């Protein structure tokens with residue numbers, strides 16, 4: 001199958017950091033269909049040869065063992081092309097049309113790795129140039145808007161030009177092997193299903209912690225913040241994967257229908273819950289891995305008095321028969337004490353204790369998403385077999401390490417998603433109604449913050465966020481992993 005993959009924003013950060021390495025991996029794994037073209041599009045005046053030379057430098061700092069040889073890169077580079085184009089200039093879309101005519105393709109994937117402000121113009125001009133035929137697919141990167149209204153406007157303009165099955169909205173968390181394993185855990189095994197409910201589960205915690213700060217994205221991040229950058233999309237998609245009902249089959253719409261129901265069931269905010277169940281923080285100066293790091297407000301592109309949150313912790317509930325009353329906690333932040341993403345399912349304690357055990361102990365399933373990919377099941381056993389302690393339970397842990405089991409060189413998130421777009425598989429992409437529902441739910445939080453003069457709570461870089469986050473969960477009698 002032959003394809004043209006057009007990367008708008010072809011010299012930008014996303015292409016540089018994620019898309020080209022992913023495409024190269026797919027090429028190296030032999031999964032990129034032969035005879036395809038990858039066309040970088042940007043405003044710079046570059047020839048194909050200059051673009052290839054630029055892309056080659058991307059691999060300069062890759063480990064020697066993984067760096068492509070001259071010969072291997074030359075083979076990959078023969079798929080790379082470049083087109084200079086200004087997306088706000090209608091005439092340039094006809095030049096794109098001419099470029100597409102140079103090559104016989106079965107499908108054209110247009111990947112918008114550009115500022116979302118350009119999406120609407122892009123769609124209008126693509127239609128005028130007649131480039132929205134049924135073989136075309138469009139990939140939209142987040143953030144898709146900055147609130148419900150702008151998200152709807154983008155979705156409407158895209159849908160005017162492309163049908164829903166041509167639209168691939170990326171949430172790269174869905175492409176992670178660990179997240180696919182989460183679906184496999186729940187819907188490929190019957191073991192946990194009877195336990196996956198309010199009667200047996202006390203609470204669920206979703207943590208996506210980053211050590212990195214905002215890198216070179218100050219201006220973007222300062223107008224975005226952690227709620228829009230991480231919660232509205234990645235964290236809520238994880239919540240859906242954990243909380244959804246089993247879909248009737250593995251087709252895209254069956255899965256999306258169930259995720260949508262979770263988002264629709266999220267308990268609406270009240271003034272009280274907005275005060276008690278949401279914590280926003282912003283990192284100050286601190287220490288990461290022994291090195292001093294500067295405060296968020298000192299980062300390039302960030303205003304001195306910025307109130308943008310770099311940390312969010314919140315408590316929510318899925319109001320349905322399965323989950324009523326079970327708190328789901330979400331927390332995510334930059335410049336935290338470690339890079340790790342995991343979901344902790346905390347079961348209720350045994351109803352009646354016949355063994356001596358520390359108070360309140362209960363089973364726990366930890367689903368590690370990154371950097372580790374695997375499962376940990378925390379159980380209890382009689383460890384010390386001596387007369388004094390034979391009745392005392394000790395914690396033990398079952399570990400399933402997917403990297404060890406399947407190898408750590410598995411298909412990465414962007415590699416998976418790019419291959420799926422080329423093949424036309426929509427399962428791991430987000431439908432517009434899911435996105436809108438997620439915006440609808442986070443909007444009251446954004447509105448409450450707009451009217452709150454207190455601003456985010458400070459936390460030192462290299463910690464687990466403001467103490468108010470621990471206080472929030474402690475009010476329910478629970479604690480975050482590192483505190484228990």
Ligand code: BG6
Nearest residue numbers: 142172210212229230234341370
């Ligand atoms: C992106 C956010 O969507 O996800 C970034 O814009 C964040 O701010 C990144 O760093 C995290 O992705 P990952 O795969 O490194 O956990």
